[in-house]
Amino acid sequence: xxxxxxxxxxxxxxxxxxxxxxxDLQIHAGEIVTLIGAxxxxxxTLMMTICGSPQxxxxxxxxxxxxxxxQPTHLTMRQGIAQSPEGRRIFQRMTVxxxxxxxxSVVSPEYFDADLARMYDLFPRLKERESQRGGTLSxxxxxxxxxxxxxxxxxxxxxxxxxxxxxxxxIVRHIFEVIRELNQREGLTVFLVEQNAFxxxxxxxxxxxxxxxxxxxxxxxxxxxxxxxxxxxxxxxGRRETAGA
Amino acid sequence: xxxxxxxxxNGLTLGSIYGLIxxxxxxxxxxIGMINFAHGDVFMIGSFIxxxxxxxxxxLFGPAFLPVVLxxxxxxxxxxxxAWGWSIEKIAYRPLRGSFRLAPLITAIGISIVLQNFVQxxxxxxxxxxxxxxxxxxxxxxxxxxxxxxxWMHMIxxxxxxxxxxxxxxxxxxxxxxRAQRACEQDRKMAALLGIDVDRTISLTFVMGAAxxxxxxxxxxxxxxxxxxxxxxxxxxxxxxxxxxxxxxxLPGAMLxxxxxxxxxxxxxxYFPIEYKDVATFSILVVLLIFLPSGLLGKPEVEKV
Ligand SMILES: Nc1ncnc2c1ncn2[C@@H]1O[C@H](COP(=O)(O)OP(=O)(O)OP(=O)(O)O)[C@@H](O)[C@H]1O
Ligand SMILES: [Mg+2]
Numbered sequence: 366x367x368x369x370x371x372x373x374x375x376x377x378x379x380x381x382x383x384x385x386x387x388x389d390l391q392i393h394a395g396e397i398v399t400l401i402g403a404x405x406x407x408x409x410t411l412m413m414t415i416c417g418s419p420q421x422x423x424x425x426x427x428x429x430x431x432x433x434x435x436q437p438t439h440l441t442m443r444q445g446i447a448q449s450p451e452g453r454r455i456f457q458r459m460t461v462x463x464x465x466x467x468x469x470s471v472v473s474p475e476y477f478d479a480d481l482a483r484m485y486d487l488f489p490r491l492k493e494r495e496s497q498r499g500g501t502l503s504x505x506x507x508x509x510x511x512x513x514x515x516x517x518x519x520x521x522x523x524x525x526x527x528x529x530x531x532x533x534x535x536i537v538r539h540i541f542e543v544i545r546e547l548n549q550r551e552g553l554t555v556f557l558v559e560q561n562a563f564x565x566x567x568x569x570x571x572x573x574x575x576x577x578x579x580x581x582x583x584x585x586x587x588x589x590x591x592x593x594x595x596x597x598x599x600x601x602x603g604r605r606e607t608a609g610a
Numbered sequence: 611x612x613x614x615x616x617x618x619x620n621g622l623t624l625g626s627i628y629g630l631i632x633x634x635x636x637x638x639x640x641x642i643g644m645i646n647f648a649h650g651d652v653f654m655i656g657s658f659i660x661x662x663x664x665x666x667x668x669x670l671f672g673p674a675f676l677p678v679v680l681x682x683x684x685x686x687x688x689x690x691x692x693a694w695g696w697s698i699e700k701i702a703y704r705p706l707r708g709s710f711r712l713a714p715l716i717t718a719i720g721i722s723i724v725l726q727n728f729v730q731x732x733x734x735x736x737x738x739x740x741x742x743x744x745x746x747x748x749x750x751x752x753x754x755x756x757x758x759x760x761x762w763m764h765m766i767x768x769x770x771x772x773x774x775x776x777x778x779x780x781x782x783x784x785x786x787x788x789r790a791q792r793a794c795e796q797d798r799k800m801a802a803l804l805g806i807d808v809d810r811t812i813s814l815t816f817v818m819g820a821a822x823x824x825x826x827x828x829x830x831x832x833x834x835x836x837x838x839x840x841x842x843x844x845x846x847x848x849x850x851x852x853x854x855x856x857x858x859x860x861l862p863g864a865m866l867x868x869x870x871x872x873x874x875x876x877x878x879x880x881y882f883p884i885e886y887k888d889v890a891t892f893s894i895l896v897v898l899l900i901f902l903p904s905g906l907l908g909k910p911e912v913e914k915v
Contacts, residue, residue: 418799418802437802438803439805439806439808442804442805443805447803454799454800456792456796457796458796459789459792459793466786466789467801467804467806470786470790470804471804471805518805
């Protein structure tokens, strides 16, 4: 099976800083793939490099058979990739509805009403807040909005950068539930970056571990959950062991 | 009393012209955080294109077709100014995007000087007159202290401004282009992540500002009848002041600021020594900004992070 997204030997960075060193990663259609790693490992950079901002310095990004390495961001986003980025980046001075409309910029307007209804179905909170300005939403509401805004673009591949950051466990569960549902019911392909490694590995079909801009490990979600190194570095078990020692 | 009302009408007319120019400053500032110092000169170029086109077309059609000629002149002026605005952004600002903040400001001043000198050399330094084309009007009141005249020219300028402003507000608040512009104002990177062509959106912002400056240049020519290569500088500074006064980045603010500056200037000229009108205008600006640093309708900083 050929990959929907294939990252091949990608290096990228900012000015003199090199954040990614020859990263290889594949995502197949219909998969949930997660990437875990410590702060500053380069996870967000990889996600943004896939979208062309910053562009890769070497290596290739191939999506759906097309080389998109040097393609301007807005064109990549018109080919079925959507991202809910780190920090959510909600348009603060625009209403929830306008944020969602912007999410649908790449989609023919005829779908808008049905898609909007679907988002309000997934996240009823957003419907209540429809005409509230983005900047005044709570953190959890902003996260729901960021995901819904990305989904309004009808992506084939959804990139989620730390959707659980700063959220109460109940909301995290809701969001992960939504991701699983979209994946199972509609075959949405998801690439998920998470600090919350335990939940992410349980949700994902496959997973990668990134350390200092390099992929150091990969396998099924279950494999990594059972891996001692992963447990020690990223999971609760590791911490308990050290604490008990 | 009559004198007062007459000055009010004159002030609103002048203010409309400033307001139309001010929108170009405020929109460009809003979207790329830069003051386009060449914008006043696009207005100046507009008035010269209008004059040239007008003389050409009246010699072709004769004076009988005045309304047709006026509409054609307006269209030609807008087309040329739009081309100017678009090229200026492309040549002088876009390559510098992402470099240090002052760089585009310096090229803006450079472009402004280039445009002024270009017109000065090609058109001469002396003022160019155009005899009044649209005369007459209605007398609103007659009293002991004088008459109040609402000329056709007043009406045309005010009506055009109202129509343009209404259309423009709708464009910004309702259309996908307007939404894209506001998105780019707030977060260009996110806008690109949603498939919005940021470069194109910025280009279109310059184009819109230039189109409005073209209208202002044309109306300025018709109303005041004298233009020279330097009018863009003063009108530009005042329109910029208007944009700051109204709250830079705010469209209604730009219009309001324009009207206020027009009124202050006209009333000062009407009641006090006219030589000091610009001093008065800018002094009031200084005082207002001390008490209202973000302008009258300036956007409050983000309420919640
Ligand atoms: N805009 C930027 N300019 C310069 N350096 C940057 C920029 N963004 C990220 N970096 C650097 O690149 C490296 C990778 O950052 P990145 O944001 O990709 O990490 P991350 O894995 O997403 O971390 P976190 O889990 O904290 O979000 C870090 O060393 C960071 O300091
Ligand atoms: Mg990150």
